[in-house]
Amino acid sequence: METIHLRYPMEKTTVCNRESCVLALGFFDGIHVGHRAILEKAKQIAKQKQLKFGVMTFFPHPKDILFPEKKPMKYLTPLKVKEEGFKELGVEKLFIVEFTPDFSALSPKEFVDEYICSFKCKHVVAGFDYCYGAKGKGNMETMVGHGAGKFEVTVISKVKHHYEKISSTAIRGLLAHGRVRDIPSYLGRPYQVQGTPLYYSHVGQNNIFMEIHVDREYRLPKPGLYKVKVEVNDSSYEGVCHQMFINKNGASLLVQMKKCDCKEDFKSVNISWLDFIKGEPNKLNDMNKYIQRDELVI
């Protein structure tokens, strides 16, 4: 996958010698089931038309620029993780446009001319509610007009779960309520975060206890004790996890892994949130109690 970072105003050389492509458009936080419908359709069209499969996304989230007074966005998939997700889905060209105040002021037609047509896009795929251009005035109807004679447009209709639109906002809501068990119906998989172990120790028989640092860009479920799956060095283990604190550098998670006979060092850890067990029962000074137990705390 080729990743192309774009910033307004674009240099002329950026658009030179580009191969014709299909572009899927959106922010795609989480790459949830609705997003997958768009990406799969774009991939299929690219194959049929023998064009490159491209995605055009933005960073940071438009809300951070449009509403700077609000707290910075926390992501389901920070940019690096989203990039890995696109690569796994077979994206060949990833355009990441830096969302700046100047870029946000482009009219819908200017955006189409300068960003979509310049990259030899022959087909746009986006969801029914995709908007673009200053004040979000462009929509999928205007896209058809703006693309006339230049590119075709495929609109993906609403993908729902229990009559509700699957959206990153809905998933953020589930996290805020600790409803991680419901997330696979929206995300197509459990909610996952990547972290770095700060320290770990063996506890009792084959239990490992560790503290994990999670990047500040990640959105976490509401504080509490959770059942998790922990992946380290290509193996996965059952475990429990609770949040110790969040500060400006990120979050710290306390994780206890069950029946873990892993002897090697861990450099990176994936935590999949499976179920909520109970609200915040343990304060920091209760940590020693964890260490002394042979069994998982549940």
Ligand SMILES: Cc1cc2nc3c(=O)[nH]c(=O)nc-3n(C[C@H](O)[C@H](O)[C@H](O)COP(=O)(O)O)c2cc1C
């Ligand atoms: C060039 C451009 C300018 C935009 N300007 C605005 C804006 O002024 N106000 C707004 O609410 N959204 C604006 N948007 C953001 C869109 O409304 C939308 O949130 C964003 O493109 C992400 O699309 P998605 O949420 O459907 O993935 C703009 C988008 C683009 C591409």
Ligand SMILES: Nc1ncnc2c1ncn2[C@@H]1O[C@H](COP(=O)(O)OP(=O)(O)O)[C@@H](O)[C@H]1O
């Ligand atoms: N449930 C859905 N069904 C169809 N299209 C969707 C759905 N959710 C998002 N999209 C489309 O996916 C792209 C990315 O949308 P985005 O705004 O990032 O997602 P979300 O609404 O989940 O925050 C847009 O083209 C949008 O219209």
